Amino acid sequence: MSDPLYHTLFAPIASSYLTSMMRASVAITPQKTASNQREYMTLALHLAAQGELTCAPNPQVGCVIVRQGHIVGQGYHHRAGEPHAEVHALQEAQHMAEGADVYVTLEPCSHQGRTPPCVDALIKARVARVIIPFADPHPRVSGQGIAKLKQAGIDVITGVLATEAAWQNRLFLTAQLDNKPYIIAKWAMTTAGELTHPSRRWISNEASRQHAHLWRQRVDAVMVGKGTVLSDNPALTNRAAGLSTLQRRHPLRLIISRSNVIPALCGDKPCQLSHPGLPGETWWISPGTHTEPLSQPHQPGITQWQLPSSGQLLLLPTLFSFLATQHVASVLVEGGPQVLAQCFEAGLVDEAHIYIDAIHAALPKSHEYFWHPLAYFQKRDEVHLDDNIWLQYAKSSDLASRLLEKTENN
Numbered sequence: 108m109s110d111p112l113y114h115t116l117f118a119p120i121a122s123s124y125l126t127s128m129m130r131a132s133v134a135i136t137p138q139k140t141a142s143n144q145r146e147y148m149t150l151a152l153h154l155a156a157q158g159e160l161t162c163a164p165n166p167q168v169g170c171v172i173v174r175q176g177h178i179v180g181q182g183y184h185h186r187a188g189e190p191h192a193e194v195h196a197l198q199e200a201q202h203m204a205e206g207a208d209v210y211v212t213l214e215p216c217s218h219q220g221r222t223p224p225c226v227d228a229l230i231k232a233r234v235a236r237v238i239i240p241f242a243d244p245h246p247r248v249s250g251q252g253i254a255k256l257k258q259a260g261i262d263v264i265t266g267v268l269a270t271e272a273a274w275q276n277r278l279f280l281t282a283q284l285d286n287k288p289y290i291i292a293k294w295a296m297t298t299a300g301e302l303t304h305p306s307r308r309w310i311s312n313e314a315s316r317q318h319a320h321l322w323r324q325r326v327d328a329v330m331v332g333k334g335t336v337l338s339d340n341p342a343l344t345n346r347a348a349g350l351s352t353l354q355r356r357h358p359l360r361l362i363i364s365r366s367n368v369i370p371a372l373c374g375d376k377p378c379q380l381s382h383p384g385l386p387g388e389t390w391w392i393s394p395g396t397h398t399e400p401l402s403q404p405h406q407p408g409i410t411q412w413q414l415p416s417s418g419q420l421l422l423l424p425t426l427f428s429f430l431a432t433q434h435v436a437s438v439l440v441e442g443g444p445q446v447l448a449q450c451f452e453a454g455l456v457d458e459a460h461i462y463i464d465a466i467h468a469a470l471p472k473s474h475e476y477f478w479h480p481l482a483y484f485q486k487r488d489e490v491h492l493d494d495n496i497w498l499q500y501a502k503s504s505d506l507a508s509r510l511l512e513k514t515e516n517n
């Protein structure tokens with residue numbers, strides 16, 4: 108299993124074993140070389156990944172403190188509102204942090220947010236150097252953490268494992284840089300390329316569905332069109348197994364429709380989305396002339412928005428800019444085919460997740476199997492889920508170089 112979500116949730120023992128192995132392997136190479144820095148940063152990234160199911164909407168951040176070739180402190184950010192990675196690592200290092208090198212997977216924060224600034228804690232601990240991939244593009248940090256550390260006489264090294272760190276926090280970082288949510292298009296298909304299975308309700312098996320629910324845990328919102336509501340009657344909640352009530356995050360449910368009339372029935376059943384006990388929030392979004400909430404919503408419990416549009420069609424760039432203003436940093440688009448195609452045609456998809464109903468059938472050699480736009484994407488991962496396969500594609504991105512450029516220009 109190469110999926111980090113799987114590691115985090117289902118294989119904590121394997122994960123802590125890996126951490127201790129990495130601790131041992133980096134501790135025996137005392138020279139401070141560039142490759143040495145990459146090893147410590149790899150460990151910090153690995154620690155950061157332990158927060159990946161729980162830290163949203165905050166980024167995943169890991170921290171390793173090294174003194175004279177020995178790791179004296181480690182930490183990661185567990186949950187928004189709780190201490191940052193540096194605070195956990197400094198707590199473990201205590202007085203050994205003095206004169207040490209601190210590896211952090213993001214620029215230490217300089218602002219008072221839900222927690223106090225990490226740079227103040229690093230300065231107080233009298234660390235010697237801070238090594239990071241790039242500046243945090245969050246407008247309240249954006250190079251100010253680096254500046255404050257330098258003013259206090261602490262060396263700051265940037266550019267270490269920028270590509271890896273950018274990939275790990277691509278949802279958070281893209282939203283900060285581009286002022287639009289990171290868009291993941293998700294669909295299930297048969298090996299014959301059909302989006303619906305002729306004989307079964309589900310293409311995907313139970314393992315695939317659990318895997319998909321874990322992605323709902325990571326994103327801020329899920330989005331479908333009204334057609335999918337009518338045909339599938341989805342609840343769009345996060346039903347991933349193994350999460351505590353405290354850990355579970357229900358993404359905001361976004362329904363896009365040409366009409367502001369919410370149907371009462373899906374087929375012959377009441378629409379699940381209208382159920383008053385559904386956890387989390389639902390927004391019904393339809394075309395209008397201004398960006399405004401409908402003063403008289405058609406369903407209690409569902410917030411209705413109208414957005415400026417082109418005739419009866421919602422403009423996706425307008426929708427995504429609006430979502431950015433509402434602090435929605437990532438959207439999992441779950442269908443149907445029309446909505447997915449619209450997102451691709453507008454060039455707004457950052458990543459695609461495809462669940463296929465067989466792992467043994469020969470996959471077609473070229474991308475013609477998928478929609479044409481995936482030709483511009485790179486395959487990032489594949490996970491076998493019983494008799495299904497999950498393929499992950501991401502748009503070739505220059506995120507790391509843009510972040511480095513911004514770091515230099517701060």
Ligand code: AOF
Binds near residue numbers: 193245
């Ligand atoms: C760090 N270390 O481990 C994390 C950072 O509301 P707060 O106080 O939790 O601040 C959240 C912001 O801080 C978040 O948007 C991001 O810019 C930064 N996250 N910074 O130094 C950490 N998680």
Ligand code: ZN
Binds near residue numbers: 193217225226
């Ligand atoms: Zn911080």
